[in-house]
Amino acid sequence: MIVITGATGQLGRLVIQNLLKTTPAAHIVAAVRSPEKARDLAAQGVVVRQADYTQPASLVAAFQGAEKVLLISSSEVGQRLPQHQAVIEAAAKAGVKLVAYTSILHADTSPLGLADEHKATEALLTKSGLPHVLLRNGWYTENYVGSAPAAAAHGAVLGAAKDGRIASAARAxxxxxxxxxxxxQDQAGKVYELAGDTSYTLTELATEIARQSGKPVAYQDMPQAASAEALASMGLPAGLAQMLAESDVGASKGGLFDDSKQLSQLIGRPTTPLAESVKQALAG
Structure with a gap:
């Protein structure tokens, strides 16, 4: 059995839909905080088990009989490490044979503040002795194109990335x-640096939004604090605005760039082009 934690999140649901193409639904466990939110998964035959990162006993029960567990990193920045530790300890108690963890691109050398908890989680996995594989995910293109309609309306893409190149890919x-x-098979010990096939600057993102929207859009580079404030004023939650601004600064230092193409090699197709993600975002 394969257990997906955070299975009702955006990434978790997509992982399950991919697994269903090759794996019987009865062999897939959706480990979720609120089972009522997973009724659609249960209707497809997926096994739904209650599991909360803050309730270790629920994790041990959810992992029973599991061969593999996908630990999707917690969305609660600042609380991730104890939550991830609970998952790792539960997996060990359940005798799980492989833990796959969604880390961050180049976690060991990343200039992004977000990398700290990921790096610490990787260390916990090593210390645990559990066989594991690291999926070091780069930036989601959705993090930027989600604000494409607002950028088209206001005529500006706001950020603090300077000319840093961003090799993002779609969540899918x-x-x-x-x-x-x-x-x-044989994934234990592997480390995947996952990023988009092509990279872009925020100036190039603004150009693409302008091209598709038919409206003038320019990139406006700002100091980190000003960028976070501006993003929040455009409707983004304050926490997300702060995270994006801080990550922009990391991007200016190369933190969101990778050209190894390991992601497209792994999925057997090119990663989703930026133009396609912009198109979807503008279509609403």
Whole structure:
């Protein structure tokens, strides 16, 4: 059995849909905080088990009989490490044979503040002795193109990335990679640096939004604090705005760039082009 934690999240659902193409639904466990939110998965035959990162006993029960567990990193930045530790300890108690963890691109050398908890989680996995594979996910293109309609309306893409190149990929690309690793053999010990086939600057993103929207859009580079404030004023939650601004600064230092193409090699197709993601975002 393959257990997907955080299965009702955006990434978790996509991973399960990919797994269903090759794996019987009865062999897939959706480990979720609120089972009522997974009724659609249960209707497809997926096994739904209650599991909360803050309730270790629920994790041990959810992992019973599991051969593999996909630990999708917690969305609660600042609380991730104890939550991830609970998952790792539960997996060990349940005798899980492989843990796959969604880390961050180049976690060991990343200039992004977000990398700290991922790096610490990787260390916990090593210390645990559990066989594991690291899916070091780069940036989701959705993090930037989600604000494409607002950028078209206001005539500006706001950020603090300077000319840093961003090799992002669509969430669906990362989900396909996770599913591919979960059904493959001999994955323990592997580290995948996952990023988009092509990279872009935020100036190039603004140009693409302008091209598709038919409206003038320019990139406006700002200091980190000003960028976070501006993003929040455009409707983004304050926490997300802060995270994006901080990550932009990391991008200016190369933190969101990788050209190894390991992601497209893993999924057997090119990663989703930026133009396609912009098109989807503008279509609403």
């Amino acid at each position: 690309d990362y989900a396909a990679a996770a599913a591919a690793v979960l059904v493959a």
